[in-house]
Amino acid sequence: xxxxxxxxxxxxxxxxxxYGAITAVKGLTFEVREGEIVSLIGSNGAGKSTTxxxxxxxxxxxxxxxxxxxxxxxxxxxxxxxxxxxxxxxEGRRIFPKMTVDENLGLGAYLRKDTAEISETRExxxxxxxxxxxxxxQKAGTMSGGEQQMLAVGRxxxxxxxxxxxxEPSMGLAPVLVDLIFETIExxxxxxxxxxxxxxxxLAALRIADYAYVLESGHLKLEGDxxxxxxxxxxxxxxxxx
Amino acid sequence: xxxxxSGVARKKKFTLSAILIRxxxxxxxxxxxxxxxxxxxxxxxxxxxxxxxGLNNGLLYALIALxxxxxxxxxxxxxxxxxxxxxxxxxxxFAILTxxxxxxGPSAKNYALLxxxxxxxxAFGAFLNVSIERLAYRRLRNAPKLAPLITAVGxxxxxxxxxxxxxxxxxxxxxxxxxSGKYEIAGVEIAYKTFAIFLVTVPVLILLxxxxxxxxxxxxxxxxxxxxxxSRLMGIxxxxxxxxxxxxxxxxxxxxxxxxxxxxxxxxxxxxFQLGLIAFTSAVLGGVGNLYGAVxxxxxxxxxxxxxxxxxIGPGQRWSQTMVFTILILxxxxxxxxxxxxxxxxxx
Numbered sequence: 001x002x003x004x005x006x007x008x009x010x011x012x013x014x015x016x017x018x019y020g021a022i023t024a025v026k027g028l029t030f031e032v033r034e035g036e037i038v039s040l041i042g043s044n045g046a047g048k049s050t051t052x053x054x055x056x057x058x059x060x061x062x063x064x065x066x067x068x069x070x071x072x073x074x075x076x077x078x079x080x081x082x083x084x085x086x087x088x089x090x091e092g093r094r095i096f097p098k099m100t101v102d103e104n105l106g107l108g109a110y111l112r113k114d115t116a117e118i119s120e121t122r123e124x125x126x127x128x129x130x131x132x133x134x135x136x137x138q139k140a141g142t143m144s145g146g147e148q149q150m151l152a153v154g155r156x157x158x159x160x161x162x163x164x165x166x167x168e169p170s171m172g173l174a175p176v177l178v179d180l181i182f183e184t185i186e187x188x189x190x191x192x193x194x195x196x197x198x199x200x201x202x203l204a205a206l207r208i209a210d211y212a213y214v215l216e217s218g219h220l221k222l223e224g225d226x227x228x229x230x231x232x233x234x235x236x237x238x239x240x241x242x
Numbered sequence: 243x244x245x246x247x248s249g250v251a252r253k254k255k256f257t258l259s260a261i262l263i264r265x266x267x268x269x270x271x272x273x274x275x276x277x278x279x280x281x282x283x284x285x286x287x288x289x290x291x292x293x294x295x296g297l298n299n300g301l302l303y304a305l306i307a308l309x310x311x312x313x314x315x316x317x318x319x320x321x322x323x324x325x326x327x328x329x330x331x332x333x334x335x336f337a338i339l340t341x342x343x344x345x346x347g348p349s350a351k352n353y354a355l356l357x358x359x360x361x362x363x364x365a366f367g368a369f370l371n372v373s374i375e376r377l378a379y380r381r382l383r384n385a386p387k388l389a390p391l392i393t394a395v396g397x398x399x400x401x402x403x404x405x406x407x408x409x410x411x412x413x414x415x416x417x418x419x420x421x422s423g424k425y426e427i428a429g430v431e432i433a434y435k436t437f438a439i440f441l442v443t444v445p446v447l448i449l450l451x452x453x454x455x456x457x458x459x460x461x462x463x464x465x466x467x468x469x470x471x472x473s474r475l476m477g478i479x480x481x482x483x484x485x486x487x488x489x490x491x492x493x494x495x496x497x498x499x500x501x502x503x504x505x506x507x508x509x510x511x512x513x514x515f516q517l518g519l520i521a522f523t524s525a526v527l528g529g530v531g532n533l534y535g536a537v538x539x540x541x542x543x544x545x546x547x548x549x550x551x552x553x554x555i556g557p558g559q560r561w562s563q564t565m566v567f568t569i570l571i572l573x574x575x576x577x578x579x580x581x582x583x584x585x586x587x588x589x590x
Contacts, residue, residue: 082477
């Protein structure tokens with residue numbers, strides 16, 4: 001698939017992010033256009049999750065800036081960024097284990113006040129993940145890894161995002177579930193949500209992506225259309241395990 | 243082969259100790275039930291009387307214990323200053339109701355003033371607790387855990403010093419506005435003061451449970467307690483949620499503070515140490531971090547003290563503290579997570 005000709009939704013301009021003395025992302029620039037699936041790939045420690053956490057306001061960039069729909073959003077606290085329309089399903093799922101599936105989904109819509117539309121979104125999410133409906137009153141921590149992942153994605157969708165950030169949605173899942181998750185990501189995009197995806201399953205991530213960026217030690221190493229990168233033998237060797 | 247043998251041996255030893263623990267805990271429970279049963283059959287009226295006294299104190303302990311458990315639940319800090327916060331609220335209620343408003347002795351006007359000052363004391367407790375969090379604990383949110391802990395001990399001394407300056411070093415008698423009479427049901431006397439405690443604390447406890455379990459704010463609190471970053475990603479303002487938690491913990495302490503002053507009838511600067519210790523024990527007994535556990539723990543400790551002090555066949559008041567802490571130690575041996583806590587889930 002190739003890059004869409006839509007206006008940029010998210011623009012990352014030359015950001016540098018670090019934890020204390022360690023710099024995890026150095027001068028990174030990229031953009032996500034409206035309606036796209038954009039994948040960030042790279043090995044462990046390449047700075048992918050750090051980048052996502054910076055977009056969501058959990059981390060502040062040391063330099064550079066981030067624009068979302070033409071508005072500067074770096075330096076705004078995380079809970080205000082959600083209100084702008086960016087919802088983030090974090091690495092490791094991070095669902096609320098002691099709460100029920102229903103309560104978790106409810107928290108996804110924490111900032112919304114449009115009660116009628118919230119139940120519409122909830123219905124939509126439960127259609128997307130029928131398994132969650134079966135488990136609706138179960139404590140989230142007692143579910144399987146795959147179910148928890150569905151909940152994490154569903155919870156992020158409950159915020160009715162313009163941009164959905166998915167960090168490693170297929171991590172630790174059985175192959176059947178991985179396929180299901182990727183199919184669902186495409187379904188979500190068809191419903192009009194723009195997606196920024198980080199995946200260790202690089203080949204699958206490139207296949208569904210319109211455009212992809214390859215990170216290495218915090219730098220942008222390569223970029224290109226998802227399908228082209230997927231077919232590139234050099235990429236295959238370096239990132240896709242041969 | 244040797245590894246298999248040692249594995250078997252270890253397994254055997256483990257089951258033996260498990261059986262020992264089971265038997266010894268059943269023995270202890272058996273003795274306790276026998277002791278209570280003996281007293282119940284010997285003098286049922288006295289038993290009922292003592293039970294009511296125990297619940298009376300237990301409800302006050304529960305309100306203070308809630309403050310420990312709420313704060314621990316949300317920022318994993320044992321707030322050692324909480325007992326002294328309770329002390330200051332009791333001093334505050336005395337200063338406003340008894341001294342400023344001059345409300346002494348029962349009258350319709352004084353009951354109305356009591357209600358008014360109850361609200362003021364709750365607000366004072368909330369304000370004080372929120373200020374402490376803003377000024378001291380928030381700055382140490384990302385510091386090693388020992389730093390806020392030591393700070394809490396420091397704040398405890400500061401509050402005690404304020405109390406000392408406010409009411410002096412000698413316990414001050416409070417001329418209560420509550421009537422001193424008793425109501426008699428089937429030979430069991432219930433003081434009007436006890437009714438007052440039930441009337442005030444039970445609704446406050448129910449209100450707190452409602453806020454935490456059913457409201458959006460409460461959900462945000464529980465989410466923040468479980469995972470702060472994930473909560474931020476939901477759009478929850480974590481700082482504001484922590485402030486809110488300190489506010490309701492302070493308000494609960496304020497409720498206990500004014501009711502203590504009005505029913506026990508004294509306030510003193512070092513009240514917080516003693517009551518704080520008991521309330522903290524209640525929170526641990528119930529499973530620290532668990533709201534219902536704190537209430538249950540408070541009631542149980544109130545009852546243990548009352549049974550110990552008041553029953554005809556029993557160790558007597560001199561053993562009150564010993565009894566409470568022995569039971570705490572036993573519980574920690576048999577159920578380290580507390581009565582309603584999760585079983586031994588150490589967070590590192």
